[in-house]
Amino acid sequence: MDVGVLSGNLAWTEGEEVIVLLRLRIALPDRPGSLGQVTRALGSAGADITQVTVLDRGDGRALDDFTVYWPDAAPRDELLRSLETMDGVAVEGVWTTREAPGTYPELEILKFLTTAGDRALATLIDSMPVLFSADWAAAATEKSPRSIVYSSWRAPAEVPFPDETPGRPAAVTLPSGVHMIVAPLPPLALGLTLARAEGPAFHRSEVHRLTRILEIFLMLPAVERGAGRVFRKATAKPL
Structure with missing residues (x-):
């Protein structure tokens, strides 16, 4: 095989x-x-x-x-x-799905994040579609006009975002039928979006799982510094 x-x-x-x-x-x-x-x-x-x-x-x-x-x-x-x-x-x-059964990939991802430095945010976003059997993920500034800081492979050129980023991770379905989990990253002034066009809406257990991963991610000492540098570079680009 x-x-x-x-x-x-x-x-x-x-x-x-x-x-x-x-x-x-x-x-x-x-x-x-x-x-x-x-x-x-x-x-x-x-x-x-x-x-x-x-x-x-x-x-x-x-x-x-x-x-x-x-x-x-x-x-x-x-x-x-x-x-x-x-x-x-x-x-x-x-x-x-790309999530192999019987594995705990989030543990491996969190291990990589501890040494990812400036790539920590990108590593997190790239891993989200695999961890949650989704299509793509992206992070952008919380306030409009939103500026995309990083998006995963297969994210659309025009990333759709809900009008507001909720105070805590929440599952939403856009009028287009795309299912999402939208989550704030308060220390970074960013909002994260995980999207699935194929399959059902995200279950509350998936929202809870993502919440726990983000809590651990934001506690890593190097994350805020590294993601902050990436954020400043992205927002400094001319429109």
């Missing part, structure tokens, strides 16, 4: 077949046997389940994220058809 990155997504080749990682967000009844029924249905459709993460449980319902290996050439509709006849089961989203 050969491992590589195809179109920005973690992918494998088995012979001539390309295997990609997909994530499915599935709501299901919170009762014995429901999870087994879902996993059997996905397996019958050809998905190889590698990880299940419980996001929510309550009021007789559960919300789980399933990470699966899936042939890139196979229509994703086959996954949906395998579940649509199951009573009480609803698929909230299917999207590609």
